Amino acid sequence: MSTILELSGVTKNFVKHLDAAAKLARRLGADVKEEVVHAVDGVSLKIAAGEVVGLVGESGCGKSTLGRMVAGIMEPTAGDIRYKDRVVSAMDKQAGRETALAIQMIFQDPFASLNPRMRVQDIIGEAPILHGVTSRADAGDYVAQVMERVGLDPEYRKRYPHQFSGGQRQRIGIARALAVKPEFLVCDEAIAALDVSIQAQVINLFMDLREDLDLTYLFISHDLSVVEHISDRVVIMYLGRIVEVASTEDIFDSANHPYTQALLNEVPRLDVRGFDYQPIAGEIPSPLDPPPGCHFHPRCPHATARCREERPQLREIAPGRVSACHLNDG
Amino acid sequence: MTDTAPTLQVENLETHFFTKDGVAKAVDGVSFTVGRGEIMGLVGESGSGKSVTGFSVLGLVDPPGKVVGGKVLFQGQDLLSIKEEELRHLRGNRIAMIFQDPMMTLNPVLRVDTQMIETVQAHDASVSDDEARARSRDALGQVGIPSPEERLKAYPHQFSGGMRQRVAIAIALLNKPDLIIADEPTTALDVTIQGQILYEAQKLCRDTGTALIWITHDLAVIAGLADKISVMYAGRIVEQGGLGDVLDHPAHPYTCGLLGSVPGHNTRGKRLYQIPGMTPSLLKLPKGCAFKERCPHADAACETAPEITHPVEGRALRCAHPQVDLAGVAS
Numbered sequence A: 001m002s003t004i005l006e007l008s009g010v011t012k013n014f015v016k017h018l019d020a021a022a023k024l025a026r027r028l029g030a031d032v033k034e035e036v037v038h039a040v041d042g043v044s045l046k047i048a049a050g051e052v053v054g055l056v057g058e059s060g061c062g063k064s065t066l067g068r069m070v071a072g073i074m075e076p077t078a079g080d081i082r083y084k085d086r087v088v089s090a091m092d093k094q095a096g097r098e099t100a101l102a103i104q105m106i107f108q109d110p111f112a113s114l115n116p117r118m119r120v121q122d123i124i125g126e127a128p129i130l131h132g133v134t135s136r137a138d139a140g141d142y143v144a145q146v147m148e149r150v151g152l153d154p155e156y157r158k159r160y161p162h163q164f165s166g167g168q169r170q171r172i173g174i175a176r177a178l179a180v181k182p183e184f185l186v187c188d189e190a191i192a193a194l195d196v197s198i199q200a201q202v203i204n205l206f207m208d209l210r211e212d213l214d215l216t217y218l219f220i221s222h223d224l225s226v227v228e229h230i231s232d233r234v235v236i237m238y239l240g241r242i243v244e245v246a247s248t249e250d251i252f253d254s255a256n257h258p259y260t261q262a263l264l265n266e267v268p269r270l271d272v273r274g275f276d277y278q279p280i281a282g283e284i285p286s287p288l289d290p291p292p293g294c295h296f297h298p299r300c301p302h303a304t305a306r307c308r309e310e311r312p313q314l315r316e317i318a319p320g321r322v323s324a325c326h327l328n329d330g
Numbered sequence B: 001m002t003d004t005a006p007t008l009q010v011e012n013l014e015t016h017f018f019t020k021d022g023v024a025k026a027v028d029g030v031s032f033t034v035g036r037g038e039i040m041g042l043v044g045e046s047g048s049g050k051s052v053t054g055f056s057v058l059g060l061v062d063p064p065g066k067v068v069g070g071k072v073l074f075q076g077q078d079l080l081s082i083k084e085e086e087l088r089h090l091r092g093n094r095i096a097m098i099f100q101d102p103m104m105t106l107n108p109v110l111r112v113d114t115q116m117i118e119t120v121q122a123h124d125a126s127v128s129d130d131e132a133r134a135r136s137r138d139a140l141g142q143v144g145i146p147s148p149e150e151r152l153k154a155y156p157h158q159f160s161g162g163m164r165q166r167v168a169i170a171i172a173l174l175n176k177p178d179l180i181i182a183d184e185p186t187t188a189l190d191v192t193i194q195g196q197i198l199y200e201a202q203k204l205c206r207d208t209g210t211a212l213i214w215i216t217h218d219l220a221v222i223a224g225l226a227d228k229i230s231v232m233y234a235g236r237i238v239e240q241g242g243l244g245d246v247l248d249h250p251a252h253p254y255t256c257g258l259l260g261s262v263p264g265h266n267t268r269g270k271r272l273y274q275i276p277g278m279t280p281s282l283l284k285l286p287k288g289c290a291f292k293e294r295c296p297h298a299d300a301a302c303e304t305a306p307e308i309t310h311p312v313e314g315r316a317l318r319c320a321h322p323q324v325d326l327a328g329v330a331s
């Protein structure tokens, strides 16, 4: 399969700006620094056309930030994003616009991301008209077709978002993204807010769309069961860095990185009854002040002196499989 | 109060909302028992009445809602007939609730330490400020809040949503109450933090005999945590029983559908089962079994609302067509 998206050394820092009082204190000689959050710290990753890649990690590890950069909603501080072999930031206007349309993002909260004062037909139809995917005259039919595609009755096109259930609203969000004929979908916790029975409908819909439209997905979720169900490959992030990438089978059957192993141990499973939960070993570090060396060392049962000093590089440990842990050096 | 009485016994609870469009029977004849140290999972889809059941037990239903029938016995004492003042004393003391929205527990204008110390001293006035502060700090640590000492001085708005929920959980665990009702407490949290919180909850139940009701739509959490399970649909419990009994031999078509739609190891790449249709509005429930229009097994018998039956000891069911022969399974 050909690579559709390639990230190299993609980094995003957020600077927490000082307020007036802190600035004054600094001018008077106090030791106040601007705090920098390394939300995404040198991420490199290739995604093949037609693949579903799951992105997993604890809250605050940088999943949404990475997803936003991929979708072109946010610019990296450093590093390159290539879409179909071209660096996105170096594209001319026309190519940049095409890429922006080709990569669409679907958000967690279907309600917050839909304009409450717009009718469904305008929510779905606005962008395709603007970008010439359909004409104003054909928009009605086009919207009806997209609505049917996601399992919404076109009869409802004159309604407003609040007149729909949660699962239907998420379908509106998906329809809006599909309406511009994207090739790549970034789904950020796209089913987290839905009921179990509705989740199943939306997961099935994502899988059908993949088959029918040859879509590629970056599927961000903190629900490992969903990721296992839907993904071909899984990327595990910890405090801004990728720590492991492998096929779904390998991740769930034989995780390599100690963080991945710890994460999988915590996942509640329907077939595991009367589980003895364990407390977290060590402290949960802050993304403002990540520990040196391997970010995971304060919580890692195998950590050595080297782990506390030297950052482990992401290395190939088997074909198509990478992990960043010193234990792999033998 | 009797020593042999279960921690909580709810009988035929009915809570209705009197809206201008009609009466919504949010809780319609719900019964269950939770003993000392026991954990009951309460599951069901959005709007099925899980939260309102919790609110009703604690006397927190506001107009237009009203508890219109049934009994709520806490250690043998009927909470529906005691004075508001006594009830308020029990809450925050021997009964705690963790709400879906943590801001129902937290006071936005007070620092976290003020609120936590107050909670400790409301339970036992003889605890010194220093001691209360130390307990509060430990409680924050127990729910996975980094640098608890510093975080004590923060206001609720200075925490992220997930952290706020953890503070609310810490407050609920603070006085080691006899009964905790936890309403979707970990839905927004990471698996790691969730594991830590489930560990603390489990420990409390095992060590101090706290009875726990865990409301969630995550069946996998219930599988790992609970001793028994109650499944709600449209204001009623449709199936109830021991954890393994219900998860391994679901009898109600709705429970079967729920279990079938959970993704995971064995479903990789396959289509998930979808329960057809949508949750009906409480104001427009179909006659007979409320699940009828979505049920693959519905027939003429389902035109009459099914009564609750107890096919085997400890199991309750509301369905004309149980999907397993429970008496057969039990023997």
Ligand SMILES: Nc1ncnc2c1ncn2[C@@H]1O[C@H](COP(=O)(O)OP(=O)(O)OP(=O)(O)O)[C@@H](O)[C@H]1O
Pocket: A014, A015, A037, A038, A039, A057, A058, A059, A060, A061, A062, A063, A064, A065, A066, A222, A287
């Ligand atoms: N606009 C912003 N300004 C400042 N800091 C930010 C901003 N967006 C994110 N951050 C910080 O960057 C880090 C990564 O955040 P991000 O939202 O990407 O995490 P996440 O993995 O998506 O977490 P979650 O699972 O909670 O959604 C966090 O520490 C967050 O506080």
Ligand SMILES: Nc1ncnc2c1ncn2[C@@H]1O[C@H](COP(=O)(O)OP(=O)(O)OP(=O)(O)O)[C@@H](O)[C@H]1O
Pocket: B017, B019, B024, B026, B044, B045, B046, B047, B048, B049, B050, B051, B052, B053, B063, B064, B065, B100, B217, B282
């Ligand atoms: N103030 C109110 N006025 C009218 N109806 C109400 C009110 N509060 C709750 N209800 C109704 O009571 C029913 C049960 O609501 P409840 O909040 O208990 O559901 P739930 O099972 O907790 O759902 P969720 O999983 O979404 O939290 C719902 O159908 C709701 O519409």
Ligand code: SF4
Pocket: A257, A258, A259, A294, A295, A296, A297, A298, A300, A301, A302, A303, A304, A307, A312, A324, A325, A326, A327
């Ligand atoms: S590098 Fe060291 S600390 Fe990090 S995961 Fe591997 S063993 Fe643990």
Ligand SMILES: [Mg+2]
Pocket: A063, A064, A065, A188
């Ligand atoms: Mg996020």
Ligand SMILES: [Mg+2]
Pocket: B050, B051, B052, B100, B183
């Ligand atoms: Mg609720």
